[in-house]
Amino acid sequence: NAGVMQNPRHLVRRRGQEARLRCSPMKGHSHVYWYRQLPEEGLKFMVYLQKENIIDESGMPKERFSAEFPKEGPSILRIQQVVRGDSAAYFCASSPVEGSRGYTFGSGTRLTVV
């Protein structure tokens, strides 16, 4: 049973380009959460999704960031027109039911904006 799969592991983008980060939850998990970790900081919640629904996006920046979790396929975190300040590690977690029990993190995508 594979864990939470994130890809790519590393992503380099030039300022102004788009970044797409993918997250496949564990088998049987229908709840997905995205977090961002800036250097020297803890993880900051961004968005919580279930299949085809955004449940809580209170941590998402108002512009340039969007997330989806379609009926088929992985969850996608999309950052348009990236800026240097978007450079961070982005972690995805999934759980079988809402809540922290069984909450499993992926290995993250490290985004570098040059």
Place this chain on the structure above:
Amino acid sequence: EDKVVQSPLSLVVHEGDTVTLNCSYEVTNFRSLLWYKQEKKAPTFLFMLTSSGIEKKSGRLSSILDKKELFSILNITATQTGDSAVYLCAVPPPVGGTSYGKLTFGQGTILTVHP
């Protein structure tokens, strides 16, 4: 807004030492507190604490919660170089709130264990 503060921010010890990591929190309608270990990649779950005074133990790691004073400690005895990592504590939203899965993390304690 929920608040989680960890101390110290970093700690350097030698193998065999015992360390105590602290996590204080401000949460209305507390539900639970979680500890994670983060090496170079994914945070991995260590403990979930819900009740005061009950120690959770796993090998050389143990943790306890004080709901009156609003803090938790994580102890690691006889440290090894493999314990070097960032240790994170987190709390879910309060009881009765929405989005139970959203965790608020502290900034982490960077533990370095030298041989």
